[in-house]
Amino acid sequence: xxxxxxxxxxxxxxxxxxxxxxRIRNDSLFIAGHALAALTDRYLTPLYVxxxxxLDASVKTYLDALSAYYPFPSRITYAGKAFxxxxxxxxxxxxxxxxxxxxxxxxxxxxxxxxxxxxxxVHGVNKSLADLKSAIQHAGTIVVDNLTELAQIQxxxxxxxxxxxxxxxxxxxxxxxHHSHTQTGQHDSKFGMTHPEMLxxxxxxxxxxxxxxxxxxxxxxxxxxxxPLIPAIDMALDLAGEIGFRGxxxxxxxGGWGVAYHEDELPNPSIxxxxxxxxxxxxxxxxxxxxxxxxxxxxxxxxxxxxxxxxIYRVGTVKRRGNKTWLLTDxxxxxNPRYALYGARYSCLTVAGVAxxxxxxxxxxxxxxxxxxxxxxxxxxxxxxxxxxxxIPVAGAYHISMSSNYNGARRPAVLLLEEGxxxxxxxxxxxxxxxxxxxxxxxxxxxxxx
Numbered sequence: 001x002x003x004x005x006x007x008x009x010x011x012x013x014x015x016x017x018x019x020x021x022x023r024i025r026n027d028s029l030f031i032a033g034h035a036l037a038a039l040t041d042r043y044l045t046p047l048y049v050x051x052x053x054x055l056d057a058s059v060k061t062y063l064d065a066l067s068a069y070y071p072f073p074s075r076i077t078y079a080g081k082a083f084x085x086x087x088x089x090x091x092x093x094x095x096x097x098x099x100x101x102x103x104x105x106x107x108x109x110x111x112x113x114x115x116x117x118x119x120x121x122v123h124g125v126n127k128s129l130a131d132l133k134s135a136i137q138h139a140g141t142i143v144v145d146n147l148t149e150l151a152q153i154q155x156x157x158x159x160x161x162x163x164x165x166x167x168x169x170x171x172x173x174x175x176x177x178h179h180s181h182t183q184t185g186q187h188d189s190k191f192g193m194t195h196p197e198m199l200x201x202x203x204x205x206x207x208x209x210x211x212x213x214x215x216x217x218x219x220x221x222x223x224x225x226x227x228p229l230i231p232a233i234d235m236a237l238d239l240a241g242e243i244g245f246r247g248x249x250x251x252x253x254x255g256g257w258g259v260a261y262h263e264d265e266l267p268n269p270s271i272x273x274x275x276x277x278x279x280x281x282x283x284x285x286x287x288x289x290x291x292x293x294x295x296x297x298x299x300x301x302x303x304x305x306x307x308x309x310x311x312i313y314r315v316g317t318v319k320r321r322g323n324k325t326w327l328l329t330d331x332x333x334x335x336n337p338r339y340a341l342y343g344a345r346y347s348c349l350t351v352a353g354v355a356x357x358x359x360x361x362x363x364x365x366x367x368x369x370x371x372x373x374x375x376x377x378x379x380x381x382x383x384x385x386x387x388x389x390x391x392i393p394v395a396g397a398y399h400i401s402m403s404s405n406y407n408g409a410r411r412p413a414v415l416l417l418e419e420g421x422x423x424x425x426x427x428x429x430x431x432x433x434x435x436x437x438x439x440x441x442x443x444x445x446x447x448x449x450x
Contacts, residue, residue: 016260017266019031019393021053021419031417032051036351040312046329046330046412047414047415050310050414050417051417052091052416053418054308058303059304061271065276070275072295075097077121077297077299078305079299079397082304083305084401085113092115097119098141101123103134104133104134107139121139121141122135136161141250142163143165143252144201147201162210162211163211164211166212166215166216167214167216169192170217171219192217214251215236217232222301234281236251250297251297252296256300257274259302263347271300282296310392311335313329313389313390315329318384325363327381329367331412332368338402339372339374346375349391350391351391358381360383361379405429408431408434414426
């Protein structure tokens with residue numbers, strides 16, 4: 001059991017990972033004026049909470065930067081894959097965001113949440129005919145990933161009904177991310193089209209009078225250095241010139257801007273610097289090529305929502321095994337698979353007794369029958385007792401959206417917090433929910449017919 005000690009500055013650093021409205025009162029955590037302990041008394045654990053103020057502030061930071069550095073129309077696209085439910089879809093429209101949907105299911109949630117057709121944008125590396133039918137019925141833009149998809153659009157659907165089409169470029173340049181599984185722009189990626197395929201797609205659209213209106217690329221998720229975007233932007237603008245875009249055309253250099261998950265990764269990467277770098281590259285590149293400035297679209301990804309979310313778990317068992325101390329909680333890989341998938345790092349604070357000296361290095365794991373069911377490894381914590389609550393920040397993206405029913409787990413409740421208001425936006429799953437899709441096959445008795 002490793003012993004060390006914490007300092008007040010370390011507590012402040014961990015607090016910087018939490019939502020904007022987080023406060024310590026009576027040595028306990030509050031978000032948007034709500035005591036986390038009281039919320040768990042009412043809504044149980046595991047529990048996810050989202051801070052509306054942090055969501056709104058994240059959007060404002062992007063909008064302010066675009067207004068300052070890009071002198072032409074621009075939009076922000078919310079990544080539905082990060083976390084999407086009807087309430088979050090409705091929230092996106094309070095800021096007039098595009099909503100990026102992958103497939104029929106996310107489209108249905110966006111529509112149910114009141115997202116209008118013109119603000120629904122559909123991605124997907126292998127869209128089914130059902131996905132395409134839903135996109136054509138409900139979306140304003142389809143990002144075409146490959147030539148086969150383009151041929152299906154041309155042959156299966158009436159051209160007068162088609163939304164705008166953007167062509168997805170594979171730039172062949174990757175950004176540095178926390179794991180290779182979150183890189184999408186490298187040469188051998190499954191996403192997008194090569195330069196020759198893009199030109200063929202553009203010729204196909206011209207031949208069949210398909211409404212191709214823009215170019216999109218995406219290089220990866222949770223990157224902190226925008227430098228690799230510049231050669232990809234240059235490649236995309238070269239293509240725009242070859243294709244012949246003029247007037248009102250659209251350009252999206254992706255997104256996926258990173259966030260700090262652990263105090264060692266602070267400060268958070270600068271959104272202003274990221275937006276400024278893209279805007280200046282696009283403006284300069286268009287001037288050099290004699291291109292009209294495009295409508296610029298950014299996909300901030302997790303940097304819009306990750307820090308707004310906090311996961312709250314209850315410690316059920318503490319196990320000490322030689323130099324290893326395990327805090328075993330009621331949440332884990334079923335609601336947050338990111339450690340199992342990527343070895344993702346996290347930090348946390350106890351919900352009560354926040355100021356206690358942290359003297360023990362612990363690992364935090366869940367209740368599931370899988371050795372990879374780990375949330376945090378080797379984090380300095382106070383002496384945490386069984387029954388205590390812990391709060392894990394930066395839990396707003398790629399947790400609930402990637403959750404599962406492994407081991408019969410029921411997905412946790414999700415709350416949207418504002419001052420004076422705590423609304424359930426996803427109720428806790430029950431065993432009845434698990435059984436609802438489960439149909440009896442009517443097997444005969446074991447000895448029937450013998």
